[in-house]
Amino acid sequence: MGGVTPLVEARGLAVGHGGRTILSGVGLSLHHGRILCLLGPNGVGKTTLFRTLLGLLPPLGGEVLLGGSPLAGLGRSQVAQRLAYVPQSLATPFAWRALDLVLMGAATRLGPFARPGPADTARAEAALALLGIGDLATAEITRLSGGQRQMVLLARAIAQGAEAIAMDEPTASLDFANRIRVGKAIRGLAARGLGVLMCTHDPDQAAELGDEALLIERGGVLAAGPVAEVMTAARLTRLYDIPVRREALPEGRLHFSGPSD
Numbered sequence: 001m002g003g004v005t006p007l008v009e010a011r012g013l014a015v016g017h018g019g020r021t022i023l024s025g026v027g028l029s030l031h032h033g034r035i036l037c038l039l040g041p042n043g044v045g046k047t048t049l050f051r052t053l054l055g056l057l058p059p060l061g062g063e064v065l066l067g068g069s070p071l072a073g074l075g076r077s078q079v080a081q082r083l084a085y086v087p088q089s090l091a092t093p094f095a096w097r098a099l100d101l102v103l104m105g106a107a108t109r110l111g112p113f114a115r116p117g118p119a120d121t122a123r124a125e126a127a128l129a130l131l132g133i134g135d136l137a138t139a140e141i142t143r144l145s146g147g148q149r150q151m152v153l154l155a156r157a158i159a160q161g162a163e164a165i166a167m168d169e170p171t172a173s174l175d176f177a178n179r180i181r182v183g184k185a186i187r188g189l190a191a192r193g194l195g196v197l198m199c200t201h202d203p204d205q206a207a208e209l210g211d212e213a214l215l216i217e218r219g220g221v222l223a224a225g226p227v228a229e230v231m232t233a234a235r236l237t238r239l240y241d242i243p244v245r246r247e248a249l250p251e252g253r254l255h256f257s258g259p260s261d
């Protein structure tokens with residue numbers, strides 16, 4: 001990886017709200033074709049970190065670079081070309097069609113007065129198809145289940161065409177089949193060269209999908225690096241404050257479990 005400019009980079013980053021620091025000294029590098037999983041307990045600051053990487057919150061220290069350019073010097077559409085965001089959920093009273101919501105992703109690349117054209121519509125439809133939800137295109141977003149909405153939000157980020165996507169617990173509200181489908185889609189995006197930054201509360205999922213893991217404890221980073229090296233039983237025990245067991249399943253996958261009693 002030496003010499004390759006990361007898609008997303010944080011150096012000595014401090015994040016928080018209203019001047020109150022929640023995390024400091026955060027360093028991370030996301031590269032083309034890689035999946036970086038963020039793990040940490042509830043309320044530790046993962047969403048706050050994401051929002052800072054996206055320029056939605058000002059850093060309280062350090063810096064963020066997107067594609068080698070300081071975030072501070074980038075406009076909204078320049079950020080949108082570099083990093084898309086899949087939030088934890090979307091609460092909207094507007095009865096947009098799913099396709100329209102996905103088109104908004106495609107439109108973030110356009111100038112403020114440009115209207116989406118046929119190519120943007122095609123890109124939006126392709127993103128829905130990639131996730132196997134082409135049949136939801138004309139559905140009103142307010143009538144979809146939480147899981148279906150989550151899939152549409154993921155399609156919106158894909159349609160944005162950014163080189164990297166930050167996903168905040170992208171499978172948290174999904175049923176078993178959709179979770180597998182989204183996992184496959186995430187791997188597919190990485191195989192096409194995108195960088196994926198994702199928060200998950202499931203260590204098994206991080207081990208299955210992630211190339212690297214970033215463990216975040218109260219105040220800052222506990223450890224970062226390749227999944228198998230970083231996600232030790234001892235570190236996860238410290239992270240979640242319960243005894244965690246790690247085992248390698250016969251097919252080579254890592255499985256983590258807590259105490260059974």
Ligand SMILES: Nc1ncnc2c1ncn2[C@@H]1O[C@H](COP(=O)(O)OP(=O)(O)OP(=O)(O)O)[C@@H](O)[C@H]1O
Nearest residue numbers: 017018022040041042043044045046047048049088
């Ligand atoms: N808008 C806000 N204003 C002030 N404090 C906030 C705001 N949003 C979040 N916080 C606080 O910042 C801290 C980190 O929250 P954040 O949502 O980043 O955690 P998280 O790691 O994403 O949590 P979870 O895993 O539960 O989603 C929490 O103490 C939270 O109460």
